[in-house]
Amino acid sequence: MSWYIFLVISHIIGTVLGAGGATMSDFIFFKSIEDGKINRTEFGFLKMASAVVWAGFIILVFSGFGFLILYRVVAPELGLLYDPKLWAKLSVVGVILLNGLVMHWKVFPLLKSRVDKPLTSSEFINRSPIVFTTGAISIISWYTALILGGWRGLDLPYSTIIGAYLLAISGGIVVANIFGRYLIEKMRSKNR
Amino acid sequence: MTSLFQNLLIWHILLGLGGTAFFIAALVVMLRDKLRLKALKTHTLLGAMGIIGSWIAGGYYYTNYYGKAVKPLIKASDYPWAHKVIMETKEHIFLFLPILGLTAVLTVWLSGDLLEKEPKLRKATALLILTIALLGVAIALMGVGVSGAVGQGV
Numbered sequence: 001m002s003w004y005i006f007l008v009i010s011h012i013i014g015t016v017l018g019a020g021g022a023t024m025s026d027f028i029f030f031k032s033i034e035d036g037k038i039n040r041t042e043f044g045f046l047k048m049a050s051a052v053v054w055a056g057f058i059i060l061v062f063s064g065f066g067f068l069i070l071y072r073v074v075a076p077e078l079g080l081l082y083d084p085k086l087w088a089k090l091s092v093v094g095v096i097l098l099n100g101l102v103m104h105w106k107v108f109p110l111l112k113s114r115v116d117k118p119l120t121s122s123e124f125i126n127r128s129p130i131v132f133t134t135g136a137i138s139i140i141s142w143y144t145a146l147i148l149g150g151w152r153g154l155d156l157p158y159s160t161i162i163g164a165y166l167l168a169i170s171g172g173i174v175v176a177n178i179f180g181r182y183l184i185e186k187m188r189s190k191n192r
Numbered sequence: 193m194t195s196l197f198q199n200l201l202i203w204h205i206l207l208g209l210g211g212t213a214f215f216i217a218a219l220v221v222m223l224r225d226k227l228r229l230k231a232l233k234t235h236t237l238l239g240a241m242g243i244i245g246s247w248i249a250g251g252y253y254y255t256n257y258y259g260k261a262v263k264p265l266i267k268a269s270d271y272p273w274a275h276k277v278i279m280e281t282k283e284h285i286f287l288f289l290p291i292l293g294l295t296a297v298l299t300v301w302l303s304g305d306l307l308e309k310e311p312k313l314r315k316a317t318a319l320l321i322l323t324i325a326l327l328g329v330a331i332a333l334m335g336v337g338v339s340g341a342v343g344q345g346v
Contacts, residue, residue: 058213061209061213062209065205065206065209065332068205068335068336068339069201069202069205069206072339072342073193073198073201073202076339081336081337081339081340082271082340082341086336090333090336094329097216097329101216101219101220101223104220104223104224109224109225112225
């Protein structure tokens with residue numbers, strides 16, 4: 001197996017774990033809060049999904065820099081490192097990293113503090129936008145990375161790709177917050 | 193490029209990336225409610241080792257190969273600023289990154305339990321680790337920028 005094939009496979013595995021982990025994480029979260037609270041097992045599953053996403057992220061970044069080494073050392077004349085798609089992917093990966101850090105800083109401690117407690121409390125409702133927002137950013141960013149990686153021959157300027165990405169992120173945040181608030185309101189009316 | 197310089201460049205990238213990844217992992221540990229001191233010590237130590245290793249490999253490559261063989265290519269390309277701006281910035285940040293890394297290691301290893309008891313110390317250490325992680329990411333991106341310019345100059 002050549003280094004190139006090894007890197008392609010690793011890159012695909014990293015993206016699949018990241019996108020798959022982010023999808024599962026959102027799915028588990030919305031499924032978990034259906035009964036109005038998150039129990040210890042559900043929180044454990046969320047943490048497990050987060051670990052899978054981090055593993056995917058690390059594999060993705062290292063295999064990505066493996067490509068950098070390959071292009072720089074073996075074939076610098078290809079000039080692929082100034083491809084706008086590559087810089088768009090790097091930007092998306094940067095957003096994934098920052099969003100992941102915010103999740104560990106704000107979201108997981110918040111969810112941990114609400115384990116086995118009703119999510120309809122005003123304390124959680126006030127702080128819930130960060131949960132829905134980071135969830136939306138995570139899943140949209142991972143699928144953007146997946147699409148950019150898979151879309152051979154995509155020839156658009158950096159600003160167009162990032163503009164479309166930011167538009168998708170903005171729409172995702174709005175939808176996630178509306179849907180999340182709807183679920184909380186549904187839980188509240190059920191508890192009344 | 194001889195295999196020695198190829199290897200030095202590869203190790204420079206891998207160790208730098210590994211070092212940055214360990215400092216990001218250390219940052220994740222710092223952000224959690226309960227501080228896992230053992231993990232924090234391991235992450236910062238491995239992170240600093242990675243950065244110092246990258247510094248040595250990159251330093252030797254830079255002083256013995258880059259100036260003679262790579263710099264002229266970049267300057268002759270359409271992107272001479274990749275050396276004048278990016279590489280010069282990268283070079284200067286890279287000079288103090290190992291010092292910051294060692295400071296983080298010493299703070300974590302010598303403070304021990306104090307990190308849990310003193311919120312101000314914990315916050316300051318977290319900020320130091322965040323700075324190292326951000327500079328590591330920035331330097332990695334600058335490296336991609338410089339390498340890209342080499343491709344344009346070939």
